[in-house]
Amino acid sequence: MNRQTSSAARLASTLLIVGMVAVACGRSNATQGTQPATQGPTAAASALAATSDAPASPAASGSATPASAAPAATYSPPAIANDPVTGEIQSIDQLLKGIDGSLSGTNGGE
Amino acid sequence: MKTRTRTILAGLAVAALLVVTSAAVASAASPVIAGGPAGTGVCATEAAAVRAGVSIDTLRAFGDCEIARRFTTLGALASKISGSKALTSSDAAALSGEVSSTKSGLTGLKAQIDAETSLPALKSEIRQIATAYRVYLLVVPQVNLVNGADTVQLAQTAFNQVSTNLTARIAAAKAAGKDTTAAQADLDAMNAAVTQAVGLAGPLPAALLPLTPAQYNAGTAGPVLKNARAALVQARGLLQSARQDAVACRDALK
Numbered sequence: 001m002n003r004q005t006s007s008a009a010r011l012a013s014t015l016l017i018v019g020m021v022a023v024a025c026g027r028s029n030a031t032q033g034t035q036p037a038t039q040g041p042t043a044a045a046s047a048l049a050a051t052s053d054a055p056a057s058p059a060a061s062g063s064a065t066p067a068s069a070a071p072a073a074t075y076s077p078p079a080i081a082n083d084p085v086t087g088e089i090q091s092i093d094q095l096l097k098g099i100d101g102s103l104s105g106t107n108g109g110e
Numbered sequence: 111m112k113t114r115t116r117t118i119l120a121g122l123a124v125a126a127l128l129v130v131t132s133a134a135v136a137s138a139a140s141p142v143i144a145g146g147p148a149g150t151g152v153c154a155t156e157a158a159a160v161r162a163g164v165s166i167d168t169l170r171a172f173g174d175c176e177i178a179r180r181f182t183t184l185g186a187l188a189s190k191i192s193g194s195k196a197l198t199s200s201d202a203a204a205l206s207g208e209v210s211s212t213k214s215g216l217t218g219l220k221a222q223i224d225a226e227t228s229l230p231a232l233k234s235e236i237r238q239i240a241t242a243y244r245v246y247l248l249v250v251p252q253v254n255l256v257n258g259a260d261t262v263q264l265a266q267t268a269f270n271q272v273s274t275n276l277t278a279r280i281a282a283a284k285a286a287g288k289d290t291t292a293a294q295a296d297l298d299a300m301n302a303a304v305t306q307a308v309g310l311a312g313p314l315p316a317a318l319l320p321l322t323p324a325q326y327n328a329g330t331a332g333p334v335l336k337n338a339r340a341a342l343v344q345a346r347g348l349l350q351s352a353r354q355d356a357v358a359c360r361d362a363l364k
Contacts, residue, residue, distance in 0.1 A: 075286035077279060077363050085279075085360045088272045092353050095265040098196060099346045102258030106251040106339050110240040 152179045166229060173223045173236040177216050180245045184213045187253050196261040204319045205253050212243050244323040251335050252318050258342045259318075262311035265349050269304045272356050273297065279363050288363075296359035303352035307345040314338045 077083070153175035159168045191197060191205050219238060226232040243249070276297050280290045318338055325331040 075283045075288055075363075077283075077360075083360065085272055085275050085356070088268055088275070089353060089356055089360075092265055092268050092272070092349070092356075095196070095261050095268060096346065096349060096353065098261045099258045099265075099342065099349070102254040102261065103339065103342060103346065105254040106335070110244065110246045 169232050169236060170223055176239050177220045180216055183245055184209050194257055196264045197257055198260055201256050201260055201315050212249055215243060241327055242323055244326045248323055248326045255338050255342060256315045256318050259311040259314035262307055262345050266304055266308050269352060273301055276359050283363050293359045293362040296355045300352045300355035303348045307348035310341045310345040
């Protein structure tokens, strides 16, 4: 009987620990996991701008937590191939071609 | 490893080829509508027959051919108007109306020519094909110039998006301690050039759309068309400059 009670207690404590770990992991993923992958360049830039206001060192902030020891904002623009500005410039190129076409259709006689 | 690299390079080459091909197809899909000279040879046979011997039949055949040539051009213009992504709805409606009324007028004139029995009257009617409608000297340039002017407006929207992105990027770079002086100067130059281009192209539709064949014959529409074309050339140059500024700004932030 005592052995059964002890096993049940062990099982309950194991489940509790597993549950706590699962909750902790879930929170961590929610705050860090997928967010950067879905950020656009503007959002990323805003995020960079926002983080640049953070203190550069723990000493300056007076905080002793490891999280506040993050480095200052770094600037990393997207590679040209994936750059939305590059895509927009390509669209502009097409519009410029359209203007060229319009201009070349304006000369002629009756 | 080498095989994998080769495979990647081959893939990139095929992708580049597809891009180039699709760009060529895209530009081929919007043919330039000839302003006149390209089509003048269409009725060369009928014109030669008139020169060989003026008669009701030879003149009528020449007139019908010239009208048919204009119908083809007007059809191409109608397609260009309906397919344009740049034309505003009001400009497209105005141009469509003009093309449609020109076609109706020429249809009526063709019926007159086909029924005409007097040689002097037929000669007069054939002259009207050009003078009463001015398809090549007025309608074609009107459609093309208004479309070009509206394309400048559309380009402004695209440049605004570029400006928004580059402004945010400059702010981020600045916050990270990067010197953004050159990038900001490029962005300012881009925005100024776009504003100037839009200022040149913006008034063109309102100046071009009311022009009539009668005004062309009186000599007042020609200078308006000429000035509009000059303004559009200038606007295009400014947009090309703005495009270079955008690239310079983007590259300065790398």
